[in-house]
Amino acid sequence: MAPKIQLEHVSKIFGPRPKSVIPKIKNGMSKEEILAETGHTVGVYDASMEIEEGEIFVIMGLSGSGKSTLIRCFNMLNKPTDGAIQIDGEDIVKSTRAKLKEVRQKKVAMVFQHFGLFNHRTIMANVEYGLEVRNISKEERREIAQKNIESVGLKGYEDKYPDELSGGMQQRVGLARALANDPDILLMDEPFSALDPLIRREMQLELLDIQERLQKTIIFITHDVNEAFKLGDRVAVMKDGKVNQIGTPEEILEKPANDYIADFIRDIDRSKVFQAEHIMIQPNALVSMKDGLNVARKEMEENGISSVFVVDRSRHVKGIVTIDDAIQGLKEKKSLQDVMRTDITIVQKDEYVNDLIPKALESSFPLAVVNEENKLAGFILRVHVLSGLAADDVDESDEYQDGLLKNEAVKN
Amino acid sequence: MDVFPDITFQFGSYIESFVNYLNTSLDAFFEFIYIVSSNFINGIEQILIGMPWWLFIALIILLGWYFKSLPAGIVYGVFMFLVGTFELWEDMMTTIAIVMTAVIISLALGIPLGVWMAFSKRFSIVMRPILDAMQTMPTFVYLIPAIFFFGLGNVSAIFATLIYAIPPVIRLTELAIRGVDKEVIESAESFGSSRWQMLFKIQLPQALPTIMAGVNQTTMMALAMVVIASMVGAQGLGEQVLVSINQIDIALGAEAGISIVFLAVIIDRIVGGLADKFQKHRRIS
Numbered sequence: 001m002a003p004k005i006q007l008e009h010v011s012k013i014f015g016p017r018p019k020s021v022i023p024k025i026k027n028g029m030s031k032e033e034i035l036a037e038t039g040h041t042v043g044v045y046d047a048s049m050e051i052e053e054g055e056i057f058v059i060m061g062l063s064g065s066g067k068s069t070l071i072r073c074f075n076m077l078n079k080p081t082d083g084a085i086q087i088d089g090e091d092i093v094k095s096t097r098a099k100l101k102e103v104r105q106k107k108v109a110m111v112f113q114h115f116g117l118f119n120h121r122t123i124m125a126n127v128e129y130g131l132e133v134r135n136i137s138k139e140e141r142r143e144i145a146q147k148n149i150e151s152v153g154l155k156g157y158e159d160k161y162p163d164e165l166s167g168g169m170q171q172r173v174g175l176a177r178a179l180a181n182d183p184d185i186l187l188m189d190e191p192f193s194a195l196d197p198l199i200r201r202e203m204q205l206e207l208l209d210i211q212e213r214l215q216k217t218i219i220f221i222t223h224d225v226n227e228a229f230k231l232g233d234r235v236a237v238m239k240d241g242k243v244n245q246i247g248t249p250e251e252i253l254e255k256p257a258n259d260y261i262a263d264f265i266r267d268i269d270r271s272k273v274f275q276a277e278h279i280m281i282q283p284n285a286l287v288s289m290k291d292g293l294n295v296a297r298k299e300m301e302e303n304g305i306s307s308v309f310v311v312d313r314s315r316h317v318k319g320i321v322t323i324d325d326a327i328q329g330l331k332e333k334k335s336l337q338d339v340m341r342t343d344i345t346i347v348q349k350d351e352y353v354n355d356l357i358p359k360a361l362e363s364s365f366p367l368a369v370v371n372e373e374n375k376l377a378g379f380i381l382r383v384h385v386l387s388g389l390a391a392d393d394v395d396e397s398d399e400y401q402d403g404l405l406k407n408e409a410v411k412n
Numbered sequence: 413m414d415v416f417p418d419i420t421f422q423f424g425s426y427i428e429s430f431v432n433y434l435n436t437s438l439d440a441f442f443e444f445i446y447i448v449s450s451n452f453i454n455g456i457e458q459i460l461i462g463m464p465w466w467l468f469i470a471l472i473i474l475l476g477w478y479f480k481s482l483p484a485g486i487v488y489g490v491f492m493f494l495v496g497t498f499e500l501w502e503d504m505m506t507t508i509a510i511v512m513t514a515v516i517i518s519l520a521l522g523i524p525l526g527v528w529m530a531f532s533k534r535f536s537i538v539m540r541p542i543l544d545a546m547q548t549m550p551t552f553v554y555l556i557p558a559i560f561f562f563g564l565g566n567v568s569a570i571f572a573t574l575i576y577a578i579p580p581v582i583r584l585t586e587l588a589i590r591g592v593d594k595e596v597i598e599s600a601e602s603f604g605s606s607r608w609q610m611l612f613k614i615q616l617p618q619a620l621p622t623i624m625a626g627v628n629q630t631t632m633m634a635l636a637m638v639v640i641a642s643m644v645g646a647q648g649l650g651e652q653v654l655v656s657i658n659q660i661d662i663a664l665g666a667e668a669g670i671s672i673v674f675l676a677v678i679i680d681r682i683v684g685g686l687a688d689k690f691q692k693h694r695r696i697s
Contacts, residue, residue: 075602104604116599120617130603132613161692181603 002089003050004217005074005185010047010083012069015040018081031240043069043078045241053184056211056218058232060225066241067221068113071189074219075108076100087185105134109178113190115170117162123149123173124158130181141180148176152206168199175207179214188220192227204231225265229253229273237261249273269354276356277349279385280369280378286311289318293336297326309368310340315375317368320344344368349377353385360385431557442561449513450567457509461502469493472678479685488681491674498667500649504675507638507648510566511679514573514634519627522578526585526623527611536586543579551576551637555644569638569646577633584626588619624687631683635676649675 013021021040031042044066051057061067072078073085076092084091092103109130118126124142127149131141149158152172162170171191178186188207192200204227211218222228228235229249236246237257245257253273256262285299289312300308300323307322319340329339345363347356349371360367360382367380435442460468469489476485495504529536554575558568592615600614616623642650649668656665 072598077598077601101604101606104602106604108602110599110602112595112599114595116593116595118596118600118614118618120620129600129613133603133605133609187602 004053005051006086007049008084010080011045012043012078013040013081042241047243054215055233056231058220058228058235060228061238065238067238071187071221108185109181109183110187111174111178111191115174119162122159127177127180148180152176167195186216186218190221225268271354274353276347276351276369280380282378293326293329296321317376320365356385446562446567453509453513453566460505475682479682488678495671500671503648511634514570515631518578518630522581523585526582529586530589547579551640559644564645568644569641572641573634573637576637577630580629581626585623588622589615592618621691628683
């Protein structure tokens with residue numbers, strides 16, 4: 001499927017004759033040299049990226065990295081000096097005024113760092129604005145606006161003015177106003193940077209919630225690595241107007257493209273980025289409910305493990321059998337069901353490692369990881385959860401697998 | 413000692429022939445303006461003079477109450493009543509009519525010009541020195557072409573007042589439109605607003621508090637000019653001041669003078685209160 005948005009070699013230069021600077025950059029002149037020699041500022045240089053429908057794409061960088069300049073190219077608040085921006089296969093850089101207006105009215109909406117609210121209008125009139133410019137009838141736009149105001153939790157504030165609301169509430173208005181137009185694409189320019197940390201976290205969760213419900217394509221700007229990795233399906237890191245790396249948070253954490261990015265991500269809390277599926281181990285042995293204890297013992301002995309998960313025919317986890325229990329059970333002529341322990345902890349594969357810590361501490365067995373259909377996808381040794389917190393590289397711990405398994409067994 | 417060389421540039425006579433040319437070639441145009449504006453002033457004057465005195469005072473009290481406070485309104489009412497006791501009631505109404513006409517025309521011309529200046533850098537560069545000149549030129553100078561075009565009377569007074577009083581509203585409109593928060597403009601643009609929607613739904617409403625400050629200044633300057641304009645036949649309080657100067661009538665001068673002060677205070681407070689009402693929700697957050 002074609003990407004929702006495709007940027008091809010987009011550059012944005014500010015100054016009296018921006019086009020004249022492009023060849024100079026191509027020859028490798030730096031941003032500072034160009035400023036000194038020609039007086040032009042390089043906002044963005046040669047940015048190319050593909051953004052898929054329904055993903056949260058985060059553009060991260062420090063101030064002056066060109067991220068805010070770049071996001072304004074997506075709705076042509078900044079017209080790129082060079083390059084193409086395809087939205088649904090149509091290049092908006094070359095589109096006519098009327099076409100651009102239509103794109104802005106229906107396809108792309110934007111949320112601003114300082115909210116950009118119209119302080120001479122009530123909350124209702126703010127949220128209605130996008131519909132008003134489209135000449136939608138008063139009743140209809142009131143109805144749509146009301147729905148959106150309620151969905152961001154501001155029911156009862158319709159007739160207030162923006163200056164009567166707190167920062168967090170104002171940004172909710174900004175969000176409701178952008179969503180009222182039902183755009184495919186939501187541009188968010190550091191929307192939560194001006195909010196205090198508690199409200200920021202709340203808004204981040206709410207954004208994820210909205211994304212789940214509405215499946216918009218979101219382009220999100222931030223200077224905060226933790227925010228970028230928490231929200232982003234994929235993250236682009238920018239520096240000095242150039243895109244240095246694009247990848248999923250895990251990819252960037254594992255293989256930072258250069259020292260700058262490595263330095264950038266040094267302080268990040270890994271347990272909030274890695275999910276269960278990233279540190280789980282694929283099970284190489286499983287027993288099914290209809291198998292006997294003999295099969296279970298053989299599986300464990302052949303694979304050199306001290307416990308094995310029991311699943312039913314559709315791979316739903318039923319319990320776990322340890323090697324000790326299996327041997328004991330065989331002596332006493334018990335069946336698999338009799339010795340199977342069912343007090344296991346099951347986690348979803350997209351749970352963050354951070355959330356697994358208490359579960360790992362409570363459980364006596366490895367954690368069973370299941371996918372969306374509740375089928376066993378893998379397991380996580382308890383020690384991996386804890387080491388995952390400090391680990392420089394999660395894969396390393398594989399070496400210890402055998403030894404650790406024995407430890408687990410001893411405990412039991 | 414070297415004297416200035418014998419070079420003469422007849423600037424004044426060029427202007428004179430230009431004004432003469434205007435007067436002859438655009439005669440019909442000035443005639444038209446004359447008829448429109450004299451009817452306009454007369455209309456307002458008739459309404460004001462025809463209004464019972466107590467109704468007018470009540471109106472002033474209500475306006476003062478609404479825009480300031482009840483005590484303020486009562487003080488304004490007392491001021492009005494005092495002017496009545498000076499036997500200057502009708503003169504005051506005439507002055508109010510002239511000022512209102514001048515202000516309405518100033519706004520009708522000044523706001524669009526200010527908007528144009530905000531949008532066009534080139535127009536702004538051309539207009540700035542003209543506005544400077546309009547404000548620094550001794551005000552009496554405007555009286556000459558005014559008499560020339562419109563003869564003695566209220567219309568000439570309006571013309572001269574207009575030139576003197578219009579710059580603040582033009583300047584502040586330009587300033588206000590340019591000063592609208594960039595992110596607010598961007599957000600309006602990001603919704604696909606047309607230029608007109610942007611102007612009427614966002615820029616002008618956002619600029620209104622500052623524009624109102626310009627309106628206030630324009631009104632005060634118009635009031636000041638009305639006295640000077642009495643030299644070209646404007647009636648009202650200014651005329652009384654002029655008469656008192658000619659007759660060295662201290663009593664009349666004091667009464668007419670203090671009446672103008674009262675009027676200035678009332679107009680300033682009411683227009684200022686109006687501006688405050690617009691200001692209410694427009695703090696930049």
